[in-house]
Amino acid sequence: xxxxxxxxxxxxxxxxxxxxxxxxxxxxxxxxxxxxxxxxxxxxxxxxxxxxxxxxxxxxxxxxxxxxxxxxxxxxxxxxxxxxxxxxxxxxxxxxxxxxxxxxxxxxxxxxxxxxxxxxxxxxxxxxxxxxxxxxxxxxxxxxxxxxxxxxxxxxxxxxxxxxxxxxxxxxxxxxxxxxxxxxxxx
Numbered sequence: 001x002x003x004x005x006x007x008x009x010x011x012x013x014x015x016x017x018x019x020x021x022x023x024x025x026x027x028x029x030x031x032x033x034x035x036x037x038x039x040x041x042x043x044x045x046x047x048x049x050x051x052x053x054x055x056x057x058x059x060x061x062x063x064x065x066x067x068x069x070x071x072x073x074x075x076x077x078x079x080x081x082x083x084x085x086x087x088x089x090x091x092x093x094x095x096x097x098x099x100x101x102x103x104x105x106x107x108x109x110x111x112x113x114x115x116x117x118x119x120x121x122x123x124x125x126x127x128x129x130x131x132x133x134x135x136x137x138x139x140x141x142x143x144x145x146x147x148x149x150x151x152x153x154x155x156x157x158x159x160x161x162x163x164x165x166x167x168x169x170x171x172x173x174x175x176x177x178x179x180x181x182x183x184x185x186x187x
Contacts, residue, residue: 016042017059035055078095089185151181
């Protein structure tokens, strides 16, 4: 094996390390996610990686948090741009639009992270807590709680069918489903 010497960075950013870990997982799968592989992908020493993420579990926890942060950012963006922010269903509409974002790398990454976390389900706790909070906001959004829950489950199902490639919906049907649940979420 040939070793490539990479220039040292004075300041290693955790976001660079997480991006490298994501690339390893998306390109090579969960089994390839090792501290060595991430360090090589990031172009840093293993010691530099270990400074921020002392073990593989800490790295995976960081990846989970990064994925969650990305969704929260999209959700907050959608909440801010809703044309009827003070009406029933405001939060549900934002959830629909944030969940409908179609980012193939994001799907692949989530699939691989979920598979990696089967070894330690506690690493998914931040996601479980967030989705419980989402569900609470959805059922208290001012819409009928059953309708709001059906909308949430439809969006979760749309995401999961795409994630696992279980007969994922293609356009124009996918867009029509999203438009239908948006109509159900209007006050």
